[in-house]
Amino acid sequence: MIESQKIEAVKNVESEATIVGALMIENKLIDRVADRLSADDFSETLFGRIYSAIVKEAALGRAANPVTLKPYLHDDPALVELGGIGYLANLTASTGAVLMLETCVQQVIDMAKRRKLIDGLTQAAMLAADMDATNEEVVGAADAALSSISDHSDGVVQVSAAKAFDEMLAAYAExxxxxxxxxxxxxxxxxxxxxxxxxxxxxxxxxxxxxxxxxxxxxxxxxxxxxxxxxxxxxxxxxxxxxxxxxxxxxxxxxxxxxxxxxxxxxxxxxxxxxxxxxxxxxxxxxxxxxxxxxxxxxxxxxxxxxxxxxxxxxxxxxxxxxxxxxxxxxxxxxxxxxxxxxxxxxxxxxxxxxxxxxxxxxxxxxxxxxxxxxxxxxxxxxxxxxxxxxxxxxxxxxxxxxxxxxxxxxxxxxxxxxxxxxxxxxxxxxxxxxxxxxxxxxxxxxxxxxxxxxxxxxxxxxx
Incomplete structure (x- = not known):
């Protein structure tokens, strides 16, 4: 089995904190990441909840900042332990977070895929040890884990109407x-x-x-x-x-x-x-x-x-x-x-x-x-x-x-x-x-x- 400390290394809490901080600083950046990044991609569930709250506020056309997020998170035990809403304010203190956003988003997505792969293959390994399981079931579980991290596993493709039209014409031509x-x-x-x-x-x-x-x-x-x-x-x-x-x-x-x-x-x-x-x-x-x-x-x-x-x-x-x-x-x-x-x-x-x-x-x-x-x-x-x-x-x-x-x-x-x-x-x-x-x-x-x-x-x- 994979050593627990190696599994623990497949995450970067600092990158996750940088993402939510950057999005609270510059709400207009939310649209750039919302179709690629989900709350489940965060290893630290608190940051996943903060991210969800930010996306919800933005979807309602409202500003997403430490003050407007308070109704969502004021009694969150994990946030209270870190200092409550004041901790959110600290996340917005570094303007460098905005410059690091794209790098951090890609890293968090990549690590989430790796964790998902580890979980899936671990389940496949456990299934392999179950003598009641067939070889086909074991191989299927392993294949499902591998396919879950494919380049298109999120099922979301965003293109302009013009590009989609060009693709349609290309399909006709071919x-x-x-x-x-x-x-x-x-x-x-x-x-x-x-x-x-x-x-x-x-x-x-x-x-x-x-x-x-x-x-x-x-x-x-x-x-x-x-x-x-x-x-x-x-x-x-x-x-x-x-x-x-x-x-x-x-x-x-x-x-x-x-x-x-x-x-x-x-x-x-x-x-x-x-x-x-x-x-x-x-x-x-x-x-x-x-x-x-x-x-x-x-x-x-x-x-x-x-x-x-x-x-x-x-x-x-x-x-x-x-x-x-x-x-x-x-x-x-x-x-x-x-x-x-x-x-x-x-x-x-x-x-x-x-x-x-x-x-x-x-x-x-x-x-x-x-x-x-x-x-x-x-x-x-x-x-x-x-x-x-x-x-x-x-x-x-x-x-x-x-x-x-x-x-x-x-x-x-x-x-x-x-x-x-x-x-x-x-x-x-x-x-x-x-x-x-x-x-x-x-x-x-x-x-x-x-x-x-x-x-x-x-x-x-x-x-x-």
Whole structure:
């Protein structure tokens, strides 16, 4: 463990005193630091309380000085011990404090991050000593501690409107304002629009609706269009995922090599083998990375996204889209038996990843079983499983629905008079997959119909 005296050294009370003194001398400096410095950054809690009082007074448009701060602090035991309001007056005695403000603020912020890191890693070390804890939980706790001190961990970015406008124009010029399937699923691209940086979009459905197939087809199309994609699979291992992807890449909209043949290694001709090897060359050129994880915390995912973002940048690529299959299999960084709480924490964590790393996030999600008990099985927002927080965090929610799936489950005997009507209904919807945009922030909802090619585990737009 870290020696206590070394931990004690990760603070500078004099710098903290200088900050509150300088801000009482020159209130106009408060705006320069208020968006970067919080009361929790002070190691000496008294200075944190003084700082909070200063910020509150300034927010009310009033002067913040030893006299006006008296109502906040007159009975504060720590301040009384140091001499009460007279101590505040002493803090304003040195005009040199103003000149030292920026240096002291940066030092206090840096030391606060270090203390936070020490606390987090200490907790991780204690968890490592707990034999009931899994290795994944230990690694997740350590990763969460590391990510908490990242350059953008405060989540606050301040720019002028002019600079933000320039950034918008630059994004247009680079054609980087969002990711689409590159025309792979053109009907979805049209009704949903691009998945933009900082956005969390949800692709949800019941089992059997084709969520993974749709997500993988989208990822392959986006990567083929030059967008850097990270596909995180918690449900399937990388071998199964690659077998599906290979069948999808070979499929040309009319014919290909069935997924089951690729899965089982059953190739009917040398030409089929050749096409599989040709698919390998396609994958080598794609800016697509896969993560195969049977268990993953949101903190661990945060660290993996950071790692792959840097790795792709080193390869001359830009990570633009993170896809997660699927949301409810991710775990929070703490233990809980409350699934609603767990899913809420994961949902917020995915939204934070989108903002922190300037990427779009497309997360698959399961729907409640209650869908199956309704005559009309088209999903609704209330069907999102375990948490309304998903709907709140999401910038868009798209449901997948296949009428064919439910019709086949209710197939009547051929001798039944209903068989003719059933056959006609099946013919109308066979191969169709509906993309129901139930929520789209700052945009209309709507429905688009694409094509699901189950034999090839591929999804395409209706126009193809």
């Amino acid at each position: 054609q980087a304002y969002g990711v689409t399937s590159g025309g792979q699923i053109d009907c979805l691209d049209q009704v949903l629009g691009p998945i933009k940086p900082h956005h969390l979009d949800i692709l949800a459905g019941r089992p059997g609706m084709g969520k993974t197939s749709a997500a993988l087809s989208y990822a392959l199309g986006a990567a083929a269009a030059g967008h850097g994609v990270l596909f995180v699979s918690l449900e399937m291992n990388r071998l199964e995922l690659m077998q599906r992807a290979t069948s999808d890449v070979i499929f040309d909209g009319r014919a290909g090599i069935p997924y089951e043949a690729i899965r089982d290694g059953r190739f009917t001709s040398d030409n089929a083998k050749r096409r599989v090897y040709e698919a390998g060359r396609v994958f080598r050129d794609l800016p697509l990375n896969l993560i195969d994880a049977s268990s993953l915390t949101i903190g661990r995912l945060n660290m993996l996204v950071r790692r792959y973002k840097r790795r792709m940048e080193a390869a001359g690529q830009k990570l633009e889209l993170v896809m997660v299959d699927y949301l409810q299999l991710l775990r929070p960084d703490f233990r809980t038996d409350n699934m609603n709480l767990a899913v809420s924490e994961v949902s917020r964590g995915l939204k934070a990843i989108a903002k922190q790393y300037d990427v779009g996030v497309l997360a698959l999600a399961q729907l409640n079983r209650s869908v199956e008990s309704r005559p009309d099985k088209r999903p609704m927002l209330s069907d999102l499983r375990d948490s309304g927080q998903i709907e709140q965090d999401a910038d868009a929610v798209v449901f997948l629905y296949r009428d064919e799936y439910y019709l086949r489950q209710g197939k009547p005997p051929e001798t039944d008079p209903k068989f003719i009507d059933w056959s006609a209904a099946l013919e109308r919807c066979e191969g169709n997959i509906d993309f129901i945009v139930a929520k789209r922030r700052n945009g209309p909802s709507g429905t688009a119909t694409g094509r699901f090619f189950g034999a090839y585990q591929a999804v395409r737009g209706a126009m193809q």
